[in-house]
Amino acid sequence: MIKLIALDLDGTLLTDDKQVSPENKKALQDAIQQGVYVVLCTGRPIMGIQSIIDALELPEHNDYVITFNGGLVQRATTREILAMHPHTLDDVRYIYETLSAHDLPMNAIDLEKVYEPTYPQNNPSLYPVIIKNLTFERREFDSFDDTHTFVKAVCCCPEDRLDCQVSQLPKAFFERMNVFKSRTNLLEIMPKGIDKAFGIAQLCQLLNITMAECMALGDEANDMAMLQAVGYGVAMGNATQHVKAVAKYVTGTNMEHGVAQAIEKFVLNK
Incomplete structure (x- = not known):
């Protein structure tokens, strides 16, 4: 039943x-x-x-x-x-550094806002374009208190670029995080498990x-x-x-x- x-x-x-x-x-x-x-x-x-x-x-x-x-x-x-079950600040910094090293934009989300750190040159996030009813704030991750947590991180960019660059991410990234697509142009990164x-x-x-x-x-x-x-x-x-x-x-x-x-x-x- x-x-x-x-x-x-x-x-x-x-x-x-x-x-x-x-x-x-x-x-x-x-x-x-x-x-x-x-x-x-x-x-x-x-x-x-x-x-x-x-x-x-x-x-x-x-x-x-x-x-x-x-x-x-x-x-x-x-x-x-x-x-x-959120990401720690260390998790989010790791995600940001890993994606940035592959010229991929990243946003992190807590219970109140979506945060926009500095994006790779000429590769801004499309997340503010596809998500209209959330509050966005420009803010770098080194400005948060160490106890701050985030519920998820996302990478949103054109599908061809996303697929190409994600295939180049290190194996350790996928071992540490739960990574999956929810749309063709949207990668979501959750804590492992x-x-x-x-x-x-x-x-x-x-x-x-x-x-x-x-x-x-x-x-x-x-x-x-x-x-x-x-x-x-x-x-x-x-x-x-x-x-x-x-x-x-x-x-x-x-x-x-x-x-x-x-x-x-x-x-x-x-």
């Missing part, structure tokens, strides 16, 4: 114009009526998904969200932090639910871990082939209300 549904947003719950379809909303509300937890599971911070939370009208007893790719578990209504599957596991412990009792839906590389970890891993019809290969099931596309299709089949038994 499925007790928790974990949902990626872009390319999964949301249509191409970033809306929640009436079909998906109804299926989720029907699942909630049956006592199932509905959990948004995203790389974004909570302030970047508030409009989606509002659109779903999640009840206060069912308002858990997993943000920053599993680095943060919190309540949507109060924003209370239930679990947090932190991903959406980890976030779901943290929440399951709090709710006394097993991973086998969870369903997760996603479409991109940063969803693969959670699709493999839960009892019902569902890839969207528009998911990449790598994601479909690790999923147990494939549903319709995000434009075909694939989330609703999966919920109706596995949760509502229609």
Whole structure:
């Protein structure tokens, strides 16, 4: 029996114009009526998904969200932090130095802002271009107190440049960090071992639910871990082939209300 549904947003719950379809909303509300937890599971911070939370009208007893790719578990209504696993300042300095050495721009994000250090010459970050609803601040990492932490780091630049330069990064970088793409032009860097599957596991412990009792839906590389970890891993019809290969099931596309299709089949038994 499925007790928790974990949902990626872009390319999964949301249509191409970033809306929640009436079909998906109804299926989720029907699942909630049956006592199932509905959990948004995203790389974004909570302030970047508030409009989606509002659109779903999640009840206060069912308002858990997993943000920053599993680095943060919190309540949507109060924003209370239930679990947090951030980068240290040393981590962020290491990421910055490594990426800068390969002419890649980098941003670090804490609970309040996105920080913009000096970028490589002629290679600014595209993150401020693709992310519109966050607060950005120009600031160097040597200006922070040593105890300051960051929930994630990102590298956002043209796809061809990103792919070329990332392939040149040292092996030690990937051994120390959890590195994956969430978009073709966006690389996300999390602390080692932190991903959406980890976030779901943290929440399951709090709710006394097993991973086998969870369903997760996603479409991109940063969803693969959670699709493999839960009892019902569902890839969207528009998911990449790598994601479909690790999923147990494939549903319709995000434009075909694939989330609703999966919920109706596995949760509502229609």
